[in-house]
Amino acid sequence: MAYFDVGAGQISGVRPSGAPVCAPGKTSFADFGGKAARYGAHAVVYYQGDPVKRLYELVKGSVMLYKLLPDGRRQVVEVLRPGDVFGLAGSDEYDCTAETLTEAEVQEIELRHVERSDELQRSLAKCLTNQMRALHEHAVLLGRKSAVERVASFLMYLVPDRGGASCIGPVGDADDGFDLHLHMTRQEIADYLGLTIETVSRVVSDLKRRGVIRADKADRIHLNRVCGLCQMTGMH
Amino acid sequence: MAYFDVGAGQISGVRPSGAPVCAPGKTSFADFGGKAARYGAHAVVYYQGDPVKRLYELVKGSVMLYKLLPDGRRQVVEVLRPGDVFGLAGSDEYDCTAETLTEAEVQEIELRHVERSDELQRSLAKCLTNQMRALHEHAVLLGRKSAVERVASFLMYLVPDRGGASCIGPVGDADDGFDLHLHMTRQEIADYLGLTIETVSRVVSDLKRRGVIRADKADRIHLNRVCGLCQMTGMH
DNA sequence: CGTGCTGTTGACATACTTCAATACGGGTGG
DNA sequence: CCACCCGTATTGAAGTATGTCAACAGCACG
Structure with a gap:
C-alpha cells in the first residue's frame, strides 16, 4: 500500500x-x-x-x-x-x-x-x-478514522515491519526512531487520505509541535518514536 | 457490491x-x-x-x-x-x-x-x-463523496444495469421507477457508507421530501426516477 | 532578484456528528 | 384483541472536526 x-x-x-x-x-x-x-x-x-x-x-x-x-x-x-x-x-x-x-x-x-x-x-x-x-x-x-489517525496510519505504512498485524515492536534498546521519504506532495497525500491539503498540513505541523515527528524538508520526515505514532493510528 | x-x-x-x-x-x-x-x-x-x-x-x-x-x-x-x-x-x-x-x-x-x-x-x-x-x-x-451522494450511490448499486459504466438508461417509455429491498439496518448502511445512523436517516427523509424516493417500510424503498437519483451520485 | 509552485497558517463556514427526545412497529402475553 | 415492551428509526438542537477562502512563507529555477 x-x-x-x-x-x-x-x-x-x-x-x-x-x-x-x-x-x-x-x-x-x-x-x-x-x-x-x-x-x-x-x-x-x-x-x-x-x-x-x-x-x-x-x-x-x-x-x-x-x-x-x-x-x-x-x-x-x-x-x-x-x-x-x-x-x-x-x-x-x-x-x-x-x-x-x-x-x-x-x-x-x-x-x-x-x-x-x-x-x-x-x-x-x-x-x-x-x-x-x-x-x-x-x-x-x-x-x-479522524484526520490525525489517517496521517498517523499513513506514516506507519511507511515503516517496514511495524504497525501491522505482525508488528515486531521496538527493536532492542533503540530509541525507536525512523527516517522516511514521502515521495508524495501534500495534495497526493490528501487525495489518498480523503482529506484536504490544509488538513494534512495542519496535522503534520501538530505532530511536529507535539514532538512526535521532526521534518526539515516537507517530504523528509523523522519519526521520533514509532510506537508513539502507532498509538495514534486508532488501531490500538 | x-x-x-x-x-x-x-x-x-x-x-x-x-x-x-x-x-x-x-x-x-x-x-x-x-x-x-x-x-x-x-x-x-x-x-x-x-x-x-x-x-x-x-x-x-x-x-x-x-x-x-x-x-x-x-x-x-x-x-x-x-x-x-x-x-x-x-x-x-x-x-x-x-x-x-x-x-x-x-x-x-x-x-x-x-x-x-x-x-x-x-x-x-x-x-x-x-x-x-x-x-x-x-x-x-x-x-x-457527500452524505447525499453516498446514499444515492448506495441505492443505485441496488438497481441492476443502471448507474454503472454500462448503464442502459431508462428503458423505453417506462416511468423509470424501481422497487428495492435493502436487507440492511440503518446502522449497517451507515457503517458501510462511513456515516452515522442519524445522517443516513436524515438523507433518506430528505430524498422522500424531495420526491426522489418513496418508502412505507424502512427497508422497502421505491425509487421514483432512477435517472434522477443517479444524477445525485456525484458520478455525473 | 523576481516568478511560480508547494506548503503553511489563520479566520470563518458548514456538513456531519453527538446527544437527547420522540415515534414507529413487531412481537408477546394477558 | 389490545396493552405493553423493546429495538430500530426519526427528528431536533447544539457541538465540532474538517473544509473553504485567503494571505503569506519557503524554495527552486531562470
Whole structure:
C-alpha cells in the first residue's frame, strides 16, 4: 500500500526485512512473456477509461492508482509497492489512472499471455488477495478514522515491519526512531487520505509541535518514536 | 457490491439481466471440491482474527464483510453478491468478519483444494479483479463523496444495469421507477457508507421530501426516477 | 532578484456528528 | 384483541472536526 525508500526503490542501503508482498521468494512476471519498462517520476502509465491492453507488475519504485469524479474531485485508491500488480479492471477499460510517484520499473504483460498461463493466474490471485486486504484497511481509514489517525496510519505504512498485524515492536534498546521519504506532495497525500491539503498540513505541523515527528524538508520526515505514532493510528 | 432481491436471492420473479459477476456462464466452485452450506440471516460465517481454513463463494443471498476498531467503530468494507468470493486474507487470520445479511447459500472450499486447482485459481483471479474494482469505487465514495451522494450511490448499486459504466438508461417509455429491498439496518448502511445512523436517516427523509424516493417500510424503498437519483451520485 | 509552485497558517463556514427526545412497529402475553 | 415492551428509526438542537477562502512563507529555477 505504502512505499518508502527502503525496499521500494533500494535507494537507501537498508534491506527490507519483510518478505516480498507478492510471489514470495519467486521469480517475477518476467518469466511469463512480460517485458520490462521504465518510467520517470510523475509519469502516467494509463488513464482511467483507456482500453485495457496489458497487465503490469511493479518491480521497483512506486505507483499510485487514482479515480477522478467529473467535477475534479480525486481519490487515490492505492499506493503500490514492488510486487503489486495493476491494470486489471474486470472490464475493457481501466477503472483508474496509474501514475508513478517515483522513477519506476515495471513488467508489462500482454493480456493474452495472462490468459494463457496458469502459473501467472496463480501468482495474480495471490497478489490481488494482498492488495484486497490493503484496500479493506484503507476503507476503514477513509470511513472511520479522524484526520490525525489517517496521517498517523499513513506514516506507519511507511515503516517496514511495524504497525501491522505482525508488528515486531521496538527493536532492542533503540530509541525507536525512523527516517522516511514521502515521495508524495501534500495534495497526493490528501487525495489518498480523503482529506484536504490544509488538513494534512495542519496535522503534520501538530505532530511536529507535539514532538512526535521532526521534518526539515516537507517530504523528509523523522519519526521520533514509532510506537508513539502507532498509538495514534486508532488501531490500538 | 450491493444486493437486491432481484438476482441476489431469486426471491422476486424477475431474472437479473446482467451477466453473473464472476465466472460468467460457468459452473460455480462446487466442481472443485467445495461443499454447500446454508446460513440464516445475520449469521457470522467467521470472525476477524479467526484462523483461515477455507475459501467461500457466495451462491445465493448476501453477505457483508466488516472490520472493527478496538474502540468499537465499525466499517463494512464489502457487501457481497452471488458470485463473489470471501475468506481470503493473504495471511493466516481473516482480516474481516463475514456476516450474512439475508439467508445465504455458500460454497465452502478447503484451502488445500484451492491451492491445487489451476481452474479455481483462475476463476479466483477473475472474481478478485471484479471485487477490487468495487473497492476502488467504494474508496471514492468514502473519501470524496457527500452524505447525499453516498446514499444515492448506495441505492443505485441496488438497481441492476443502471448507474454503472454500462448503464442502459431508462428503458423505453417506462416511468423509470424501481422497487428495492435493502436487507440492511440503518446502522449497517451507515457503517458501510462511513456515516452515522442519524445522517443516513436524515438523507433518506430528505430524498422522500424531495420526491426522489418513496418508502412505507424502512427497508422497502421505491425509487421514483432512477435517472434522477443517479444524477445525485456525484458520478455525473 | 523576481516568478511560480508547494506548503503553511489563520479566520470563518458548514456538513456531519453527538446527544437527547420522540415515534414507529413487531412481537408477546394477558 | 389490545396493552405493553423493546429495538430500530426519526427528528431536533447544539457541538465540532474538517473544509473553504485567503494571505503569506519557503524554495527552486531562470
